[in-house]
Amino acid sequence: xxxxxxxxxxxxxxxxxxxxxxVEEINPLLKMVMDIQARRPYPGDLDDAGNRWVTxxxxxxxxxxxxxxxxxxxxxxxxxxxxxxxTEREWAGMVSSVFGExxxxxxxxxxxxxxxxxxxxxxxxxxxDVTRLDGLVLSTHWSARYAGLHDGSRRDxxxxxxxxxxxxxxxxxxxxxxxxxxxxxxxxxxxYLLVARPGYMFRTVGGAFRKVRRxxxxxxxxxxxxxxxxxxxxxDIRRLVVESLRERKIALIVVEGLGMDDFPWPHQRCENGRGxxxxxxxxxxxxxxxxxxxxxxEYPTGYKYFDEDAEKKEYPLxxxxxxxxxxxxxxxxxxxxxxxxxxxxxMHMAPGADISIECFARxxxxxxxxxxxxxxxxx
Numbered sequence: 001x002x003x004x005x006x007x008x009x010x011x012x013x014x015x016x017x018x019x020x021x022x023v024e025e026i027n028p029l030l031k032m033v034m035d036i037q038a039r040r041p042y043p044g045d046l047d048d049a050g051n052r053w054v055t056x057x058x059x060x061x062x063x064x065x066x067x068x069x070x071x072x073x074x075x076x077x078x079x080x081x082x083x084x085x086x087t088e089r090e091w092a093g094m095v096s097s098v099f100g101e102x103x104x105x106x107x108x109x110x111x112x113x114x115x116x117x118x119x120x121x122x123x124x125x126x127x128x129d130v131t132r133l134d135g136l137v138l139s140t141h142w143s144a145r146y147a148g149l150h151d152g153s154r155r156d157x158x159x160x161x162x163x164x165x166x167x168x169x170x171x172x173x174x175x176x177x178x179x180x181x182x183x184x185x186x187x188x189x190x191x192y193l194l195v196a197r198p199g200y201m202f203r204t205v206g207g208a209f210r211k212v213r214r215x216x217x218x219x220x221x222x223x224x225x226x227x228x229x230x231x232x233x234x235x236d237i238r239r240l241v242v243e244s245l246r247e248r249k250i251a252l253i254v255v256e257g258l259g260m261d262d263f264p265w266p267h268q269r270c271e272n273g274r275g276x277x278x279x280x281x282x283x284x285x286x287x288x289x290x291x292x293x294x295x296x297x298e299y300p301t302g303y304k305y306f307d308e309d310a311e312k313k314e315y316p317l318x319x320x321x322x323x324x325x326x327x328x329x330x331x332x333x334x335x336x337x338x339x340x341x342x343x344x345x346x347m348h349m350a351p352g353a354d355i356s357i358e359c360f361a362r363x364x365x366x367x368x369x370x371x372x373x374x375x376x377x378x379x
Contacts (some may be wrong), residue, residue, distance in 0.1 A: 002324065003376075004317050004348075005030065006360060007037035008368040017324075017348075017372055020316040033355060033371045036060045042342070042359040044366045046083070050076035050342050050359075051101045057357050058340040059108055069241075069333055070111055070251040071290075071351040073341025074098050078257035078281060079364065081121045081214045099264055102253055111251035114226045114241055116234075116289065118281040119219025119272060120259025124212045125199035128165045137194065137204050138302045141363065142282050144201040144215035148190025148302015160194065167195045168276065175296075178274065184297025193302065195276070210364070216280045223260050223267040233271040234279070238292035238329050245335065252329070252351075254289070256281050256343065283321075286343075286350035290329040298325070317370065319345045319362075324374070328352030336377065348372035 002017035012034055014023040026034075040057045043049040051074045058072055077094040080086070086094070106113050124144075130137040135152035149156065149169075160166055170178075170193040176186045196202060198218050224231055229240040237252075244250050260269065272278045272285070274294070279285035287295035299305075305320045315321050330337035331352030339353035347358035348370070354377060360370040 003030065003373045005034055005037065005371040005373075006317070006368060007034070007041070007370075008360075009041055012037065015317065017317065018314050027376070029355075029373065029376060032064045033061075033357070033373065036064065037357065037369050037371055040357075040369070042361070042366060042369050045076065045079040045342065045359065045361055045364045047076075050079075051098050053359075054340055054342055055101045055105045055108075058105060058338065061338050061340065061355060061357065062109055065336060065338060065355060067338045067354070068249050068335035069245060069330055069337040069353075070109070070249075071254075071330065071337070071339040071341075071347075071353055072105065072251060073254040073256065073343045073347060074101060075256040075281075075341065075343045077255075078118070078121070081257050083210055083213055083364075085213055095258065095262055095264065098255055098258075102255070105251065105253075109249075109251065111249045112227060112244065113251050113253050114237070114244065115224070115253045115255060115265065115267075116237060116270070117223040117258035117260075117263055117267075118216075118254060118256045118285060119222050119278070120217040120262055121214040121257050122199055122217040124201060124215050126165070126201075127203040128163065128196055128200050129203045130160070130194070131203060131205055133159075137202065138190070138304065139202050139204045140282060140301060143280055143301055144212075145196050145198075145280055146301040147194045147196075147202040147204055148300070149192040149194055150190050150302070150304065152192060157192070165197055165200045167197045169194055178277070179294055179296050182294050182297050184295070184300075186297050188297065188303045189300045190302040217259055219259055219272050219278045219280070221260060221269045222272040223258070223263040224270040225263065225265045225267040230268060231270055234273075234285070234288050235292050235294060237270065237289055241329065242333070245333065254286075254341070254343075283346060283350070286346050287325055287328070290350045290352070291325070291327055292329075317345075318349060321345065321349050325349055325352070330354070331374075348374075
């Protein structure tokens with residue numbers, strides 16, 4: 001049984017991650033994690049201290065659990081860049097700051113880092129309004145490039161095809177063939193995948209809650225900094241990490257919002273998709289990184305997530321996730337593992353670490369922290 005611990009500053013509670021039922025028994029491992037949560041409240045997605053919280057929390061967990069593998073995500077610069085007007089100097093300062101935290105973690109922990117950028121950001125141009133079609137268009141809150149069309153009419157398709165802001169319209173069967181080897185149920189895909197040109201973002205039903213300043217840049221390749229080994233594709237990074245773990249302790253560090261031109265450390269080019277398709281920061285990119293396989297059908301852009309949002313839905317604390325992803329990087333390593341990051345539910349779902357602590361934040365609303373213990377070892 002995986003356990004979740006929510007710390008809302010005023011109170012802490014333990015739950016069964018799968019069912020959401022309360023759990024009363026507290027053992028020494030839970031107590032250690034709960035003490036760290038109480039000591040390290042999350043400052044907020046846009047707060048200057050957001051990335052420092054990742055480093056401090058990870059170092060506390062390492063001191064209490066002694067892992068061989070650590071997975072970190074630093075995401076503050078992605079959130080600030082998306083919603084704030086920044087000068088080039090201010091953006092350069094944020095890049096310097098996040099790598100200052102990476103350096104501090106490496107120096108204090110002694111772990112060998114493998115660092116991945118999720119792709120850069122570019123100024124937002126305009127919305128593509130798809131709220132007045134005969135069919136229904138859906139997108140995830142964080143996606144700019146992709147949206148899904150359900151039950152579209154001939155008139156919808158003709159009108160969309162005429163919009164210069166749309167790069168392509170991909171039928172489900174064509175996308176299924178494009179990623180024929182991918183696991184997952186392709187029937188969850190919308191009938192058509194809509195692909196926006198760089199700088200544009202789909203305005204869909206229930207989306208775009210805040211004013212956007214920047215969106216993900218075209219990221220056909222992402223930067224990878226590793227002391228040894230080569231990973232030519234995002235699907236090769238897991239193998240590189242596992243091989244490196246045979247000789248040393250490894251920290252796989254994801255730095256959101258940074259692309260090839262932003263990365264201050266020496267790095268190699270790592271393919272971030274296939275053909276015209278590239279991953280934006282989000283669940284598909286994270287799961288591809290941690291499983292070593294393309295993951296485009298598990299929770300595809302534009303699928304009808306509300307069809308699964310029933311009263312008895314499992315994993316109620318995990319957003320749209322309906323199960324713990326299988327065969328993620330830390331789940332089968334056979335060594336102690338930790339995950340810490342300010343990218344919410346992705347931290348307890350994507351790496352599959354023994355213990356994770358993440359910000360319990362939704363759409364920038366800070367509700368505290370959540371820890372998840374997938375495997376009950378000893379301390």
